[in-house]
Amino acid sequence: MTHEPSQPPASAATDDHVLAAWLAEEAGRRLLEVREEGLVDRELKDAGDAAAHELLVALLAEHRPHDAVLSEEGKDDKVRLTSQRVWIIDPLDGTREFSEPPREDWAVHVALWERGAGAGAGAGAGGEGDLVAGAVAQPALGETFTTGAPPVVPLSTSESVRIAVSRSRPPQFVHGLARELDAQLVAMGSAGVKVLSVARDVTDAYVHAGGQYEWDSAAPVAVARAAGLFTSRIDGTPLRYNQDDVYLPDLVVCRPELADRILAWISDNDVR
Ligand SMILES: Nc1ncnc2c1ncn2[C@@H]1O[C@H](COP(=O)(O)O)[C@@H](OP(=O)(O)O)[C@H]1O
Numbered sequence: 029m030t031h032e033p034s035q036p037p038a039s040a041a042t043d044d045h046v047l048a049a050w051l052a053e054e055a056g057r058r059l060l061e062v063r064e065e066g067l068v069d070r071e072l073k074d075a076g077d078a079a080a081h082e083l084l085v086a087l088l089a090e091h092r093p094h095d096a097v098l099s100e101e102g103k104d105d106k107v108r109l110t111s112q113r114v115w116i117i118d119p120l121d122g123t124r125e126f127s128e129p130p131r132e133d134w135a136v137h138v139a140l141w142e143r144g145a146g147a148g149a150g151a152g153a154g155g156e157g158d159l160v161a162g163a164v165a166q167p168a169l170g171e172t173f174t175t176g177a178p179p180v181v182p183l184s185t186s187e188s189v190r191i192a193v194s195r196s197r198p199p200q201f202v203h204g205l206a207r208e209l210d211a212q213l214v215a216m217g218s219a220g221v222k223v224l225s226v227a228r229d230v231t232d233a234y235v236h237a238g239g240q241y242e243w244d245s246a247a248p249v250a251v252a253r254a255a256g257l258f259t260s261r262i263d264g265t266p267l268r269y270n271q272d273d274v275y276l277p278d279l280v281v282c283r284p285e286l287a288d289r290i291l292a293w294i295s296d297n298d299v300r
């Protein structure tokens with residue numbers, strides 16, 4: 029049976045944080061259903077990507093009809109480059125892990141970028157605009173992380189630094205960085221899950237290079253910033269969203285006290 033979307037909370041009519049969280053949860057519920065349909069491998073991945081994308085696009089058209097949408101699974105409509113507000117969504121991040129039940133390391137990303145936001149406002153400044161709301165649902169964990177009620181990052185419970193890395197394509201340089209920080213590498217799927225692992229005190233930093241797109245990091249970075257975590261490109265410059273080219277290949281998200289050491293090591297070691 030296909031999940032029928034409920035109505036969003038009344039406050040979602042005017043509160044983008046609430047709408048983002050509701051959208052991510054609705055898509056998450058849909059994805060949990062798709063996972064029960066008996067599909068495997070590529071068919072399961074494709075069905076999940078398509079179902080979550082179609083649901084999110086339909087719900088955004090209904091609830092925010094004037095806003096543009098940039099989705100991993102949709103055509104890149106360049107109208108977004110002149111739009112005031114752009115939803116940047118990854119309907120299913122960690123598609124590989126989604127297709128490996130009962131793994132929990134996959135997510136739904138829903139972010140909102142707004143023109144004029146963040147100008148001159150420090151590390152998060154995006155020039156033309158910036159992220160203003162976001163939610164990351166981790167449906168198999170039953171958790172949604174949102175800018176509306178940002179996670180409170182606990183003090184680190186670990187004696188040593190833990191660095192989240194991709195399961196399938198960790199950047200080569202993280203081994204050197206781990207030696208420098210005397211850190212352990214913690215492999216997991218999904219960019220959103222890795223960013224939120226820092227907020228949840230599962231890790232202390234997420235460092236990635238070598239390829240990614242705006243939708244992989246927009247919503248997680250919005251939530252991480254709201255939670256007080258440090259976010260930047262690996263050269264220390266701000267992560268910029270709603271660019272003409274949506275390739276955004278690298279990032280650092282970490283506890284603020286680790287940022288200087290991580291960026292200094294990366295700079296000294298000519299990492300790309
Ligand atoms: N080198 C690379 N080039 C392009 N995309 C990459 C990448 N490394 C990771 N990603 C994307 O980042 C997300 C997290 O990947 P990983 O779990 O390996 O860290 C995945 O998103 P999707 O699952 O939405 O495709 C993946 O496609």
Ligand SMILES: [Mg+2]
Pocket residue numbers: 100118120121122219243244
């Ligand atoms: Mg992704």
